[in-house]
Amino acid sequence: MFAKISARYDLLNHLLSGNMDKRWRRLVASELRSDLESGEAQVLDVACGTGDLALTLFESTDARVVGTDFCRPMLELAARKASKLEAAISFVEGDALSLPFRDGLFDGVTIAFGLRNLSSTDGGLRELLRVLKPGGKAAVLEFSKPIVPGFRAAFQFYFTTMLPWLGGIVVGREARTSICLIRFQDSGSETARRADARGWV
Numbered sequence: 324m325f326a327k328i329s330a331r332y333d334l335l336n337h338l339l340s341g342n343m344d345k346r347w348r349r350l351v352a353s354e355l356r357s358d359l360e361s362g363e364a365q366v367l368d369v370a371c372g373t374g375d376l377a378l379t380l381f382e383s384t385d386a387r388v389v390g391t392d393f394c395r396p397m398l399e400l401a402a403r404k405a406s407k408l409e410a411a412i413s414f415v416e417g418d419a420l421s422l423p424f425r426d427g428l429f430d431g432v433t434i435a436f437g438l439r440n441l442s443s444t445d446g447g448l449r450e451l452l453r454v455l456k457p458g459g460k461a462a463v464l465e466f467s468k469p470i471v472p473g474f475r476a477a478f479q480f481y482f483t484t485m486l487p488w489l490g491g492i493v494v495g496r497e498a499r500t501s502i503c504l505i506r507f508q509d510s511g512s513e514t515a516r517r518a519d520a521r522g523w524v
């Protein structure tokens with residue numbers, strides 16, 4: 324499904340988030356910046372898609388940046404974008420549930436809007452931690468449900484009704500079914516709860 328929507332993925336992302344996604348990625352990069360000050364540092368962006376977070380990490384830190392994703396068309400777009408911006412980022416094809424990197428290689432790892440797409444959230448978190456150096460920092464960017472009642476209902480309506488409809492218009496009828504199927508769950512807070520229960524935070 325990501326291969327099908329790759330060409331319009333960036334447009335969809337910026338449109339559906341009201342361009343907020345750029346700000347959220349900058350926040351992630353700023354959370355990791357102090358851990359990535361040395362030129363020797365390495366950071367991995369998992370499920371990197373078209374590379375926007377990898378590029379933000381490249382622009383905001385001194386670390387060597389690696390992006391990985393299992394969808395080749397997404398990676399090709401990411402590599403094209405990076406080369407246009409003369410950003411020396413390595414893009415590696417790989418499954419987030421079995422990352423092609425050795426234990427403890429990275430000073431920082433990130434995943435943006437990717438965990439909710441994995442068949443196992445725990446498996447994804449385990450892999451992020453496996454490739455992270457002891458003392459390194461992992462950042463997960465995900466949606467969660469607002470807790471204020473009126474806003475929560477409006478948010479739910481937007482995500483379960485408006486967003487699949489708008490997404491269908493941008494990427495086409497075929498992808499609309501998939502967007503409905505991956506309807507956004509409460510993965511942000513659920514992820515935090517799971518990580519907390521396992522002593523990962």
Ligand SMILES: C[S@@+](CC[C@H](N)C(=O)[O-])C[C@H]1O[C@@H](n2cnc3c(N)ncnc32)[C@H](O)[C@@H]1O
Binds near residue numbers: 336392
């Ligand atoms: C919603 S996009 C997010 C892309 C990017 N991180 C961003 O912030 O725009 C989800 C990405 O996760 C990737 N993905 C889903 N499951 C994966 C897996 N098991 N291993 C690697 N990548 C995966 C998809 O190919 C897609 O590029």
